[in-house]
Amino acid sequence: MDIRKNNENKNQKESSPNQTTDKKKKFGRRDFLKGAAKAAALGSVAMASGCGTALLPSKEERELRWKEYFKKNYRLMTVSEKEETVRRLERLAKIKKDVSIQMSSKAAIPGVLYGYAFNVTRCEGFMECVAACVKENNLDRKSKTQYIRIFEMEPGEMAPAAGNGKYFHEVPVEGHFYMGAQCFHCENPPCVKACPTKATWKEPDGIVVVDYNWCIGCRYCMAACPYYGRRFNWHDPEVPAKEMTKKQHYLGNRMRARGQMEKCTFCVQRTREGRLPACVEACPTGARVFGNLLDPKSEIRFVLKNKKVFRLKEELTTDPKFWYFID
Amino acid sequence: MTHKSSTPGRGLIAFIKDVITWNLSGGLAYQFFLCILAAFMMLGIYAYLVQFKIGLGVTNMSNIVSWGLYISNFTFFVGVAAAAVMLILPAYIFKDKDLHKVVIIGEGVAVGALVMCLLFIIADLGGPLNAWHLIPGIGILNWPSSLLAWDIIVINGYLALNLLVPFYIIYCHYNNRAPNENKYRPFIFLSIFWAFAIHMITAFLYEGLPARPFWNNPLMGPRFLASAFAAGPALISVVLIIIDTATTFKINSKIFNKLRLIIVVSAIINLIMLFSEVFKEFYFTTHHSLSAVYLFFGLDGYDALVPWIWTAISMNILGTVILAFNPGKNKPFVLLPACVLLFTGIWIEKGMGLIIPGLVPSPLGEIVDYAPSWVEVSITLGILAFGIFVVTFLIKPAIIIEQRFEEDRRLH
Structure with missing residues (x-):
């Protein structure tokens, strides 16, 4: 230390x-x-x-770090304790990296359950979503961490495992289609069940989140995830201060440290402010649909009602809130 | 039942002093042995400092193979610890006089194995400084939902039981008293139940993950027990052979024969279950068999584990056959290599041979090979050396006290 x-x-x-x-x-x-x-x-x-x-380190930094080390699990904190830790983290970012960030601890909006749909027909594999996600969520540039994976598929297959997840050529390729995979935010998440310290849980709006500071880095959740939805910080992640997204959320895109688990949060820092996740906004083909499952007028509900949808590994009863559909 | 002692006035302080003196004194060979252990422990500490400073990135684990050498060894040594029950059960419950003489050694081996298990877990943690988050009260233990929470409870409980009962008995003998059986018998019963629990629960850790078809297999628990009850007594036999040759504490060949029978029966059951698993994977190969294909034959040109698993299976079968037919009539020069063969075979098969293929291919079908880095190998060697040190440190004084107690009894 x-x-x-x-x-x-x-x-x-x-x-x-x-x-x-x-x-x-x-x-x-x-x-x-x-x-x-x-x-x-x-x-x-x-x-x-x-x-x-x-x-x-200065006396102030030492005090802040001391308080950060002994703080509670985020879910057990009162609203004012959440506010205090968020202020401490902002101050520490200023002291350590000279970056001014604004961190939110905004709670889930009542009456909202987020869902996601992916149009297999439309995706052309440009990976704009991946780039937007890396930027928005302050993902480690050194290890090239990415939450979203895009697979190039041969006709006749409908599972990413059969596709090519490492293509480096011009897209779209004739006779192929593309499928994206990320954390599916299961309603019955095996990762949450596995975590020995309750450092990962499902929020009321259905987003599966990690309290990075409470995580002990045992990686049992990673073994439990049937969708390869989680990423581990094997090294201290590096994001240049200039490129850092400064608007952050405690449960979302704030900076992680080595030894901590992280994952897609449906861009909690954006979606709880009423914005779309970065991947949805960035997609040039409109293959990505996101919205409130409890709102009958939402686009996601339209897709679920009017398209033929399917989900991956339904036999595991994880009940993902991520559907694929074909136009 | 108290005897008048020829050396009165013993007590806890004298006990601690004597234990330390006995452990540090010994011939040149013993001192050399301690130096070797110390060297490996230093290597382990150095490697751990490197890992602590830079992060788990210094290992060769990745987001796909997210558990490696540490968790493999952890899994295997939980089995070795559980195997002490194969001595405790006959010694205390069936009142087997022969095994009663060596049960303390079995318990010593169990404690060493458990200490190693805990160290392997700590070495594997990304945030070891956050380990206090697991302690109920100041942290949160996700019990009963998380199998890892269960495992933490049972392993620490078993460690406590295996320290408590032998310490009480040895301490009574040190003070030349007969221990009160009523006092420790309930704990013996508990530890028998607990031994099965630690290994079943460690199996459930893997068995309970539908995400990993290679592990999500109801045979895992029973097979863990069978392999443990072969590998554990094999290791105890090796320790007994070393004690028999290096000290004045002589081991009756009846003991070796009993241990051999336990090993053979368990090893055969283990091989039958292995065969059953292999049959299921290869008679009609499905997508769920890809891990087994990767393990036994390699997949898409990735075959790092193939030579290991075939070596392990050959060692397993050879060791079992030698122990079953017993050509050396329990003589150490045949028993020792056979036990080492079987132990090593199970170590490879139940360690890396179980953990790595569970994670390969990844849920999205990606395949990577894994081989431990120098940091992982060094930390592992350091932990093994520390485990051997703990076993030595517990068994050496225990043997001296037991011998002296016997002597005293004969004189009076």
């Missing part, structure tokens, strides 16, 4: 002068002055904390 803290602090110290010189080169005089002021502020903080202790 200490080693890590020291390293991060060192990085910060090393990067701050570079940052100012960079800014001097790229931007005008005003930016340079701003940067210089920042550097001076950082320098004075380092001076104040004393030369010997400069490598250690």
